[in-house]
Amino acid sequence: MGKSTKTVDTDAGEQGGDYDTKKRFCSVIAKPLADEKLCKKVYKLCKKASKRKQIRRGVKEVVKALKKNTKGICILAGDISPIDVLTHIPVVCEDHKVQYIYVPSKEDLGAAALSKRPTSCLLVLPKPLKGGEGDDEDAKEFAEAYAEIEKKVKSAQVVF
Numbered sequence: 758m759g760k761s762t763k764t765v766d767t768d769a770g771e772q773g774g775d776y777d778t779k780k781r782f783c784s785v786i787a788k789p790l791a792d793e794k795l796c797k798k799v800y801k802l803c804k805k806a807s808k809r810k811q812i813r814r815g816v817k818e819v820v821k822a823l824k825k826n827t828k829g830i831c832i833l834a835g836d837i838s839p840i841d842v843l844t845h846i847p848v849v850c851e852d853h854k855v856q857y858i859y860v861p862s863k864e865d866l867g868a869a870a871l872s873k874r875p876t877s878c879l880l881v882l883p884k885p886l887k888g889g890e891g892d893d894e895d896a897k898e899f900a901e902a903y904a905e906i907e908k909k910v911k912s913a914q915v916v917f
Contacts, residue, residue: 779836779861786844787835787859789913795906796860799832800869802906805899806881807871813880814870816842822880823849829882830856830907834863837877846878855880856910881906 776793783790791799806812813822819831823846831850837843850857860866867876883903 776861779865783835783859783861784837784840786840787833787861789910790835790859790861791913795858795909795913796865798902798906798909799858799860800865802830802881802899802902803832803866803869803879804871805902807869809885809895809899811882811885811899812870813882814872814876814878816846816877819846819878819880820849823853823855826853827880827882827886828855829880830858830903830910832866832879832881833857833859834866834875834877835859835861836863843877856907856914858910858913 776796780790803812813819813827813829822829823831831846833843833846847857863875863877866879867874870876870879881903883900
């Protein structure tokens with residue numbers, strides 16, 4: 758009788774998904790690409806930064822912050838199409854001595870930034886721009902996570 762059933766593609770639509778599957782959709786210029794373990798840590802850092810309002814989201818906002826010499830860690834999605842949207846950001850990051858790293862999925866990056874939409878790039882700030890440190894224990898926990906990710910991103914950085 759007129760019942761329709763929807764089939765759900767569990768592999769592509771799954772939030773967690775398989776790292777290797779997502780990695781296949783990355784662009785060839787997405788280097789340095791975070792490994793699976795580092796990706797999880799980066800996503801956790803993004804979530805904490807978003808809750809503390811220490812984040813810049815989107816190409817326009819990130820470039821504007823970088824041009825104002827804002828320091829932080831830049832996280833770029835490797836599966837953006839067309840990739841030309843992002844190609845200038847690593848150059849700007851290198852000019853301003855800001856660490857950057859690619860992650861395989863724009864959907865996961867958007868979810869980690871507590872956004873309903875996929876996000877192409879984020880700039881995680883080490884300190885809030887305008888006062889409001891908040892909970893002292895929470896600030897200490899964020900600072901430790903930030904320092905750990907910064908060290909790992911620096912070691913993964915490609916040197917020319």
